[in-house]
Amino acid sequence: MLTDEDLPVNPDYIRKVAATGARVLFSSRWFNSIVIETKDTTVLQKLQRLDFVSFSQVLRKKEGGIKSVKGAEIVLPTDVYRDPYYGAGFHQIHLENGEKLHELGLKGQGMTIAVIDEGFNRVNIHPAFAKLLRDQRIVFVKDFVHFPARSYVFGDHGMIVLSQMASQDSGRLVGTAPQASYMLLTSENDTSEYPVEEEAWIAAAEAADSAGADIINSSLGYTRFDRHDLDHTYDDLDGKTLRISRAANLAARRGMIVCNSAGNEGANSWYHIGAPADAIDILSIGAVDTAGYIRKFSSRGPSADGRIKPDVCGVGYRTTTTDPATNGYTVESGTSVSSPIIAGLVACLWQAYPMLGNYEIMDAVRKSANHYAHPDNAYGYGVPDFLFAWQLLKERTYISP
Numbered sequence: 438m439l440t441d442e443d444l445p446v447n448p449d450y451i452r453k454v455a456a457t458g459a460r461v462l463f464s465s466r467w468f469n470s471i472v473i474e475t476k477d478t479t480v481l482q483k484l485q486r487l488d489f490v491s492f493s494q495v496l497r498k499k500e501g502g503i504k505s506v507k508g509a510e511i512v513l514p515t516d517v518y519r520d521p522y523y524g525a526g527f528h529q530i531h532l533e534n535g536e537k538l539h540e541l542g543l544k545g546q547g548m549t550i551a552v553i554d555e556g557f558n559r560v561n562i563h564p565a566f567a568k569l570l571r572d573q574r575i576v577f578v579k580d581f582v583h584f585p586a587r588s589y590v591f592g593d594h595g596m597i598v599l600s601q602m603a604s605q606d607s608g609r610l611v612g613t614a615p616q617a618s619y620m621l622l623t624s625e626n627d628t629s630e631y632p633v634e635e636e637a638w639i640a641a642a643e644a645a646d647s648a649g650a651d652i653i654n655s656s657l658g659y660t661r662f663d664r665h666d667l668d669h670t671y672d673d674l675d676g677k678t679l680r681i682s683r684a685a686n687l688a689a690r691r692g693m694i695v696c697n698s699a700g701n702e703g704a705n706s707w708y709h710i711g712a713p714a715d716a717i718d719i720l721s722i723g724a725v726d727t728a729g730y731i732r733k734f735s736s737r738g739p740s741a742d743g744r745i746k747p748d749v750c751g752v753g754y755r756t757t758t759t760d761p762a763t764n765g766y767t768v769e770s771g772t773s774v775s776s777p778i779i780a781g782l783v784a785c786l787w788q789a790y791p792m793l794g795n796y797e798i799m800d801a802v803r804k805s806a807n808h809y810a811h812p813d814n815a816y817g818y819g820v821p822d823f824l825f826a827w828q829l830l831k832e833r834t835y836i837s838p
Contacts, residue, residue, distance in 0.1 A: 442467045442687065450489055457483040462633075463581060463640040467687050468680060472636045524609040525766065528727040529601075529752035529778055535613050537824040538785040545602075545617030547791075548784040549576065551645035552599055552777070553638055553655045555625035556580075556592020558761055563596070565604040565759045565766075569619065574603075577620040577648045581637040588623050593761030594773065595621065598656045600759035601774055602781035610757055610766055613781025620650055630662050635681040635712070642688050642695075651787065653693055654780035655685075656773035658700040658711030658736075674715035675742040682713040689718035694787070694795045696780035698772035699723045699747040700736030703815075708737055710747065715740045720783070720799055722776040723817060724753025729807070731815045735772055738814040747817040748799075749806050751775035782823045790830045797833070801826040 446464040451471060455461050459473035475481070520527035523536070530536050538544075560566050560575075569575060580586035603619055604612040622644060624637035638657065645653055659681065661668045669679065676682050685695045699721045700711040714721040714736070724735040732754045738746030753775030760767040779802075787798050803809060805826035808819030 442691075446471060447489075453487060453489075457487075463637070465636070465639050465643060465684075467639065467643055467684060472633065472640075519608070522607055523611045524606070524757065525768075526604075526610045526612075526757040529756050530613055530782075532725070532727055532729060532752050532820060533778070533782055534822045534824040535778075535782045535785070538782065538789075538827060541789070541827070543785040543788050543827075545614030545781065545784045545788060548614065548652065548788050549618045549620065549648075549650050550602060550614060550652045550654060550780060550784055551577075551620040551622055551641070551648075551650035552595060552602075553622045553624050553641045553645070553653060554592070554595030554598050554657065555627050556623050557588050557595040557599060557621045558590060558593050560596050560599060560621070561589045562764075563759055564764055565600055565606045565610055568605040568615075569603050574616075574618040575621060576618045577622075577644075579621075579641070579644055580623040581640050582623050582626045582634075586623075588621055592623065592625070592627055594625070594627065594656070595623065596761050597758045597769060598654065598773055598777045601756070601777035602654070602784075604759065610759070613778050614784040617781070617784050620645055620648060625657055630659075631664070632659070632662060632667055635659055635679070638681055638713075639684040642684050646688060646691050646693065650693060652780055652784050653688060653695045654697075654777045655695065655713070656698040656776050658698060658714055660700070660702070660707050660711040669712060671709055672741050674710060674712060674740055676715045676717040676740055676744070679712045679715075682716040685713040685716035686718045689716075689795060692795055694780075694783055694799060695719035696776050696783060697721050698776040699738075701734045701771050701773075702736045704733045710736045710738055710740070714746065717744070718796070718799075720749060720779065720802065721747040721817070722753075722772055722779050723747035723750040723815070724770070724772045724775040725750045725816070725820060726754040727752055729820050732770065734770070735815070738817065745812045745817055746814070748803060749779065749818050749821050750816055751778040751820070753778075779821070782821070786823055786826055786830070789827060793830060793833075797830070801829045801833075804829060
């Protein structure tokens with residue numbers, strides 16, 4: 438059934454906005470809004486005089502680029518156990534019992550994961566992604582930040598994130614959903630931090646919806662900006678105030694599962710989760726080590742309205758990833774890498790039960806976690822056991838009328 442959220446912004450509105458001298462970057466059908474760029478302050482005055490403009494907000498004021506530090510720990514490679522198939526990445530899938538889904542033949546076949554991130558430098562040449570490219574399972578690529586697009590030559594973060602799911606280099610690194618299809622959507626600009634990136638995230642989420650994504654992984658979060666008068670407050674993080682969090686909820690209502698990193702602020706003054714990790718209907722992911730213990734940097738809950746956050750945790754410490762500088766591998770830490778580990782396994786789980794809805798899948802993931810009976814603001818519901826989640830859903834499908 439079509440709703441107002443399916444309708445694009447009136448093209449006549451876009452033409453009239455462009456006629457003021459503004460450069461239209463993208464529009465949102467979910468919020469019936471347009472994001473523009475201009476260096477001419479008189480353009481803003483012209484926009485306010487348009488009878489269809491009800492509200493405007495400054496999302497960025499250019500005052501020189503200050504790279505935002507995301508707070509993730511970066512560590513060097515060490516000698517670890519190397520599984521004949523998963524390589525050094527075995528422990529990061531084993532903690533969640535994810536390899537048991539693979540043994541059942543569930544590796545993400547037929548599922549589509551949209552990765553909303555910074556950029557995907559070297560994805561087109563790194564051997565970890567050779568099978569992904571050969572099988573033509575990168576089904577959609579779009580850059581919402583750079584004009585012209587620079588997806589494969591700018592930004593390492595998205596490539597590292599993708600490696601947790603899509604890598605298929607036997608004996609070195611195999612991801613959690615190595616046979617899924619992927620959409621690569623660039624929304625983050627690592628040279629600065631402004632709310633306009635949240636609007637790019639919304640545009641990317643809408644594109645993922647239109648292109649038929651099942652799951653969104655977003656290893657991004659927003660709290661403070663290069664201009665502090667644009668900062669969010671903790672009170673904003675109630676899952677329904679910030680547009681990016683409302684968009685994440687909308688994505689869920691439209692049938693997708695959003696996995697979002699909780700953030701790396703647990704050891705910093707901010708301490709709490711960011712947006713859209715505060716969204717109500719998503720899985721927000723914290724970071725534990727391979728023994729299942731929470732890491733200090735992992736952002737804490739609750740949400741501002743008192744809900745349990747993060748929802749669950751995955752391995753996000755000394756996690757094996759692709760090396761963005763070479764054709765090899767390294768290790769990094771942060772909720773940016775724990776989130777895609779969980780997202781890939783969610784895809785494998787859902788693959789087994791395509792007749793079930795996204796809320797049923799998320800519910801099983803939470804119920805399978807080792808702290809489900811006593812959740813807290815560090816672990817959330819804990820580390821999921823995906824074989825247990827598979828069994829829970831198997832029982833549900835058998836007893837359904």
